[in-house]
Amino acid sequence: MARRYSYDLRMKIFKAVDDGLSIVKACKIFNISRNTIYRWKHLKCETGDIKAKPYGPAKGYNAKIDLKEFEELIINHHDKAKELSIILGNRLQRTRINYYRKLLGYTYKKNSFSF
Numbered sequence: 001m002a003r004r005y006s007y008d009l010r011m012k013i014f015k016a017v018d019d020g021l022s023i024v025k026a027c028k029i030f031n032i033s034r035n036t037i038y039r040w041k042h043l044k045c046e047t048g049d050i051k052a053k054p055y056g057p058a059k060g061y062n063a064k065i066d067l068k069e070f071e072e073l074i075i076n077h078h079d080k081a082k083e084l085s086i087i088l089g090n091r092l093q094r095t096r097i098n099y100y101r102k103l104l105g106y107t108y109k110k111n112s113f114s115f
Helices: 007-018 023-030 034-047 067-077 081-087 094-103
Strands: none
Touching (some): 023 034
């Protein structure tokens, strides 16, 4: 992934544009695209500042479960992934349930669920 432009450079560009330099000329002088300046302008309108947004892994909900408790649920409910999802309070999707099931060593057979 490309590196972000520094905050100092962003401030220099905005100061030059605020002082009357056109965006097209600023693009040529600072060697950046017009779209970048327009995106920064939009960011300034939204947040009030032109700092770069942080990037990295998503900050979503990371569902961690107790594997012993989960194994008991599997033994009691066998291959009912949809019901397991409801029992766990919709914390896990069916695909994630199948992942944990495989992690514990439980697999599907052709006709039934086996250990």
